[in-house]
Amino acid sequence: MPRQHGAGGVERPSLRGVAAALTSLAALAAMSLVAGPAVAATGDAGPCALPRTAAHHSLGLDNWNGSYPRPDRTLDAVMVFLSFPGSEPALAPDVLSADYFPATTRFFQRASYGKFTLRPHPRQRWTRMPHPAGWYGIERDWDSGRRTAYLRDAIEAADGEVDFSLYDIVYLVADPDAPGVDSDATKVVNFDRPLRADGTDIRRVVTVFEQHPPDRNVLAHETGHVFDLADLYHRPTDGKGDWDTYVGDWDVMGSQFGLAPDLFGWHKWKLGWLDGRQVVCVQGEADLTLEPVSTAPVPGGSIGTRLAVVRTGEDSALAIEARSATGNDRTTCSEGVLIYRIRNGTPSGGGPVEVIDTHPDTQSCWDRSVYPPLADAPLGVGETFTVPGERTRVEVADRTPSGSWTVRVTTGT
Secondary structure, eight states: OOOOOOSOOEEOOOHHHHHHHHHHHHHHHHTTOOSSOEEEOOTTOSTTOOOOOSSTTOOOOSSOOTTSOOSSSEEEEEEEEEEBTTBOOSSOHHHHHHHHTTHHHHHHHHHTTTSOEEEEEEEEEEEEOSSOGGGGTOOSSOOHHHHHHHHHHHHHHHHTTOOGGGOSEEEEEEOTTSTTOOGGGOEEEEEEEEEEETTEEEEEEEEEOOOSSOOTTHHHHHHHHHTTOOOOSOOOTTSOSOSOTTTTTSOTTTOTTOSSOSOOHHHHHHHTSSOTTTEEEESSEEEEEEOOTTSOOOTTSOOOOOEEEEEEETTEEEEEEEEOSSGGGTTOSOOEEEEEEEETTSOTTSOSEEEOOSOTTOOOOTTTOSSHHHHTOSBOTTOEEEOTTSSOEEEEEEEOTTSOEEEEEEOOO
């Protein structure tokens, strides 16, 4: 459905004007000239690195929350398969593990440019729970007492055969065919007080209740929470309405069904997959060549600039990145330069990221997109957009033969 224009809008100049602008801006970008002061963020900080706040899964990234494992190395995950009295599983554990691996490992290898490997260790037999699944009252908004009983019973039942001290991540996978198993209850549970097993603290577990086959990319989404990433979807207060108004298809933490589910460049910066060499903090005006965040680096080469950031306040920033039909984004609806807001004080599920729709009067891929109004959010070649409420303008000059995008960012500072 068409929507009203906001304060900002895409400027589409005449063909002659486009040609002149592209020639001028492409020449600047090709020579890597900086028309104004562009400050590159260094390491994990820099002038555009918002500070981490007390918000749940804060998107601040000046330091890492040490209670979460950081995926900058190989991490080991155990998969425990839970059966219940009165119900014999119809599927073998190896069938269920194949629903998630190696697909989830490959997702993170692509997203991290090979810097992180998730190494699964699926158990080869069922672990019997002491009560039927229905006894635990499994559902999305789970009674905390029953949920705690489920988790304690599961860890106790598996402890005799699993050395939990060997693993960084715990997946508890319920028999999908057992009566009382609700697929809507799949989530990560964080403990106020860690469970203790094999001399190690278990601070959180991923509880999996998916049907077979499961939702696409569901384990990548839940594993993102293990790494302190927030839910980016909007949950309607009455349970009805659209869940994908904040980010649409553009990050797996918004929707596991998204057409472009690779993690935002900001997430990759937070997780340590991008550093100061790939992030530019713009103050003034800068001409940049942005490599798409989903594109793998050339073998033997370095990762080029993947993210431009404009600091807009004490607790907010604009992020600018290129998205293309490569890697995890190979099924994307549209390609171009994506702009989104970051708010480090907004908690998980409250809208800490908001994709800015640079084409508010149109929508795309209505038959495939989780939220068609944002499916065509990126800017294309020859388009200019001024961000509503900010003094920031983004111009897309050209797309290089290698697939990068030449962009000019102008701020009001």
